[in-house]
Amino acid sequence: MICPKCKGNGFTKSTFEAEEVILQCSTCESQGELDPNKHYGQSWTEDNGNKALYFGPLLDPKNFKDWTLD
Numbered sequence: 001m002i003c004p005k006c007k008g009n010g011f012t013k014s015t016f017e018a019e020e021v022i023l024q025c026s027t028c029e030s031q032g033e034l035d036p037n038k039h040y041g042q043s044w045t046e047d048n049g050n051k052a053l054y055f056g057p058l059l060d061p062k063n064f065k066d067w068t069l070d
């Protein structure tokens with residue numbers, strides 16, 4: 001699965017004090033893809049509005065509202 005944090009680039013860009021800096025993506029360790037056998041911290045919003053936290057194999061983001069990687 002493509003890393004949702006860097007969108008498969010392996011790095012993320014952010015602006016720091018008016019300078020653009022390129023950061024290696026720590027979520028996928030700059031691979032651009034996530035290893036389905038590895039465990040990741042994830043969170044999403046449940047139907048009752050509560051925030052759910054989970055650490056384990058990747059879930060299918062389609063099945064979870066507001067799914068994000070931590």
Ligand SMILES: [Zn+2]
Pocket residue numbers: 003004005006007008009010011025026027028029030031032033
């Ligand atoms: Zn990434």
